Amino acid sequence: AQKVTQAQTEISVVEKEDVTLDCVYETRDTTYYLFWYKQPPSGELVFLIRRNSFDEQNEISGRYSWNFQKSTSSFNFTITASQVVDSAVYFCALSALTGGGNKLTFGTGTQLKVEL
Amino acid sequence: DTGVSQDPRHKITKRGQNVTFRCDPISEHNRLYWYRQTLGQGPEFLTYFQNEAQLEKSRLLSDRFSAERPKGSFSTLEIQRTEQGDSAMYLCASSLVQGVHGYTFGSGTRLTVV
Numbered sequence: 001a002q003k004v005t006q007a008q009t010e011i012s013v014v015e016k017e018d019v020t021l022d023c024v025y026e027t028r029d030t031t032y033y034l035f036w037y038k039q040p041p042s043g044e045l046v047f048l049i050r051r052n053s054f055d056e057q058n059e060i061s062g063r064y065s066w067n068f069q070k071s072t073s074s075f076n077f078t079i080t081a082s083q084v085v086d087s088a089v090y091f092c093a094l095s096a097l098t099g100g101g102n103k104l105t106f107g108t109g110t111q112l113k114v115e116l
Numbered sequence: 117d118t119g120v121s122q123d124p125r126h127k128i129t130k131r132g133q134n135v136t137f138r139c140d141p142i143s144e145h146n147r148l149y150w151y152r153q154t155l156g157q158g159p160e161f162l163t164y165f166q167n168e169a170q171l172e173k174s175r176l177l178s179d180r181f182s183a184e185r186p187k188g189s190f191s192t193l194e195i196q197r198t199e200q201g202d203s204a205m206y207l208c209a210s211s212l213v214q215g216v217h218g219y220t221f222g223s224g225t226r227l228t229v230v
Binding site for chain 1: 147149151156157158159160161164172205207209211218219220221222223224226
């Protein structure tokens with residue numbers, strides 16, 4: 001079975017602060033994909049990144065960066081110089097290629113509030 | 117391509133009534149997924165199709181739930197004899213095989229059972 005844990009329920013920061021959202025996952029599969037999605041108040045899930053289990057290289061996209069560490073089963077997400085528009089719920093998700101098809105298992109999400 | 121479309125956006129129904137939701141995926145995506153999201157939780161997998169074949173159903177999908185994708189294009193999710201516990205956001209997503217390029221989600225249908 002797969003499991004994703006996002007221990008931070010809610011984080012509040014002031015604009016321009018850096019913030020890191022934690023994600024810890026569990027799976028017995030050796031081949032899997034990890035995702036981050038953003039869910040703004042409008043409700044749609046916006047795809048941010050996909051990472052496969054064989055690629056531990058960290059990734060940076062503008063103000064976003066991701067730190068994947070298989071040794072600790074973590075896939076953390078950092079927003080640098082946060083902005084009010086970053087306010088949303090962020091979900092980490094896992095998709096394993098065996099033992100259950102290709103469905104996504106989501107964490108419970110982290111509500112990020114960025115204030116002026 | 118306008119992405120994944122879901123209809124209706126909101127539905128309020130009385131307990132015991134039947135409801136049907138529709139999802140139109142991205143046209144070239146052969147996989148279509150249904151998820152349910154309750155307040156304060158992450159989406160939970162319900163079922164998925166590859167083309168017109170329903171390949172997996174979650175234990176969350178009770179006998180009152182049925183999903184179809186008759187021609188491998190749009191899909192419908194029907195809930196019979198709705199209960200208050202069915203109140204949730206129902207999300208549809210589509211992808212190419214194995215979602216290797218990410219799953220694209222629709223905006224969801226918010227169901228309220230009163």
